[in-house]
Amino acid sequence: xxxxxxxxxxxxxVQGYLTRLSGGLAVGVVKICERKTGSVTDEELAxxxxxxxxxxxxxxxxxxxxxIACYKKxxxxxxxxxxxxxxxxxxxxxxxxxxxQAKEIEKLESKQRFEKDYTFFICxxxxxxxxxxxxxxxxxxxxxxxxxxxxxxNEKMAKGRNKQISDLKKEVxxxxxxx
Ligand SMILES: [Zn+2]
Numbered sequence: 001x002x003x004x005x006x007x008x009x010x011x012x013x014v015q016g017y018l019t020r021l022s023g024g025l026a027v028g029v030v031k032i033c034e035r036k037t038g039s040v041t042d043e044e045l046a047x048x049x050x051x052x053x054x055x056x057x058x059x060x061x062x063x064x065x066x067x068i069a070c071y072k073k074x075x076x077x078x079x080x081x082x083x084x085x086x087x088x089x090x091x092x093x094x095x096x097x098x099x100x101q102a103k104e105i106e107k108l109e110s111k112q113r114f115e116k117d118y119t120f121f122i123c124x125x126x127x128x129x130x131x132x133x134x135x136x137x138x139x140x141x142x143x144x145x146x147x148x149x150x151x152x153x154n155e156k157m158a159k160g161r162n163k164q165i166s167d168l169k170k171e172v173x174x175x176x177x178x179x
Contacts, residue, residue, distance in 0.1 A: 030093075119132045125145055
């Protein structure tokens, strides 16, 4: 298999995933770990990211829990203290992300099937969309903002949904290439 020239942390899809998983700093942590494979300590990470070491540890623990980060424990002979050097498993990130994407695609496709069979009403401010029966129960007034709900353009909705699905599928293809 061809070796990926790009680091996984450069993919916006991966960045989004890491942020969802353990916050915005996680991307920085993974970036540094990828650059210095298997030789970064939590103290170094904290220094580079200019945050407290406890913050870095929280992120690393979450990544470790997900199987993304792993560590090696070494004892300093002089001080007797332990230090932990961290590494990232890029394949695991891709694996988790592909799982998540597959679920998302499935969800969108079932929405798509549902949307084909119903007539929808959409709020003027687009904060909610409901099938006819439910919109009628709300007397065609948006339950979120109180504005009128109008008949939605089914074709436009279907187009938007199709694009959403094909965009996700494209991203999955890209991910498969690097895994
Ligand atoms: Zn509304």
